[in-house]
Amino acid sequence: MTRAALIAVLAASTLVVGCSAGGSDRVGGERNTETRELTLLNPFESPEEALVYTSEVDRLSRGTLRIRVVPSGHTDQLDFEAAMIRDMRRGRADLALVASRAWDEFGVHRLRALNAPLLIDSYALQQRVLTSDLVAPMLGELRTLNLVGVGVLPGAIRHPLGFGHRLASPADFDGLRIGAQQSRVADAYMRALGARPVRLSSQVPSVTGLDGVELRAVAIDGDHLDSKGSRLMTNVDLWPRPLVLFASTKSFRTLTEPQRRILAAAALNAVPLATNGDKSGETEAAGNICRRGDAVFEMATPAELRALHAAALPVYRELDRDPATRDAIDAIERVKARLAAPATTLPACHHTPTPLTSGATPVDGVWSMTTDRRAAIPEYFDENWGDWIYVFDRGRFAITQENRRACTWGYGTYTIADNRMTWDFTDGGGIAPNGATNKPGEHFVFGLSSYRDTLTLTPVKGEISPGNFRAKPWRRLSSTPTRRYFSKRCPPPAAALTG
Secondary structure: OHHHHHHHHHHHHOOOOOOOOOOOOOOOOOOOOOEEEEEEEEEOOHHHHHHHHHHHHHHHHHHEEEEEEEEEEOOOOOOOHHHHHHHOOOOOEEEEEEEEEHHHHOOHHHHHHHHOOOOOOOHHHHHHHHOOOOOHHHHHHHHHHHHEEEEEOOOOOEEEEEEEEOOOOOHHOOOOOEEEEOOOOHHHHHOOEEEEOEEEEEOOOOOOOEEEHHHHHHHHHHHOOOOOEEEEEOOOOOOOOOOEEEEEEEHOOOOOOHHHHHHHHHHHHHHHHHHHHHHHHHHHHHHHHHHOOOEEEEOHHHHHHHHHHHHHHHHHHHHHOOHHHHHHHEEEHHHHHHHOOOOOOOOOOOOOOOOOOOOOOOOEEEEEEEEOOHHHHOOOOOOHEEEEEEEEEOOEEEEEEEEOOOEEEEEEEEEEOOOOOOOOOEEEEEEEOOOOOOOOEEEEEEEEEEOOOOOEEEEOOOOOOOHHOOOOEEEEEEEOOOOOOOOOOOOOHHHHHHO
């Protein structure tokens, strides 16, 4: 979103917000030694998607404006986002994030353009739209609800996953029950395809009785929805899930003008940062799904894609009945034509299982590491710091992590070659307040160096090398692999270190 656009929409509501697109440290003006804390209502169980924004607010304000993310308490409801909008109209929190898909239930129509079927089909297009003047009038419609739009953060593009069904053409959807989260536009498109839409909450969805779902790859991976025989459509880009950042009018009026500028600038600066996070998360999730080997990666043919677009025409006719929505869709189509970015496609699945090491390795034995909360940046999840135990045994490994709030375990197989160590997780679990346990199919690669009884892991360019596992050098506790050092609160399963 441009500076002019934000000033226009918020000035019109008499609540002027300035915005700097350059990420300057002087957005807030002179440094203020007082710290103001704002609450941000989060629609999801994990605060991860809000952290890019909250970190940017902290940076721009130099720590004088802090945002505390709080759970909505509605994650088990089918209308969890509508419930949050109602909460904010009653002043429950200072700020909130609610997906663009939910607002038309409150008469906010322009935001529907962001979720029009098959329209925003690339991350490049979404980023261009969300940093343009097109967003300002969308946010302006929130004034009718006595709310203040601050910005729109990007969201991952969603793909169909069929449970035993290929979902590449309208004929494939006909008569099926397809799970979708709260969105009148999504419901209308599913009905246009001949499917029956079934609402899902934001918690791990129950897919019993469903024939498929529309979800982002990260959710499919994290919730283990890639069951045996499922089919993931890698080039059917249904729509993204942008998140509207907004404030209660009462709370917004208590902010100083520099604080308002910081909130707006942070939202704009967060768009490319969050986009990069969505793309990397999608790549990692697709890799995990591929390595598990249960889902088939499918591509729709050009003819099938044309049929999907044709099936969306009744939905567009309905959207076009609102002139403002029609203008927004037309504007996005013009941006799309000028940008000419290729549609997003999930990475292909060409996984070859890593051969299991059967002989002794230099890391066989038991290692330990103790870290504090600072090692868990940027999310600061409790699952990513504490007392760590690593056991390696001729190609198999198991770990435990423990602190006061979390106690997790994970296990899998590993290989060592050319001073690199590769981990492939088989499973993970334990006490995880943020759900941040290791997942089957996760694949990590570390550089490896040792000196006497100290082992140091380093990141590898182009690979996933999580910092929480390598925050400090490891200390060897035993040269003999044994379970006796594992956490007693959350030991890994007995099968973790056996064939």
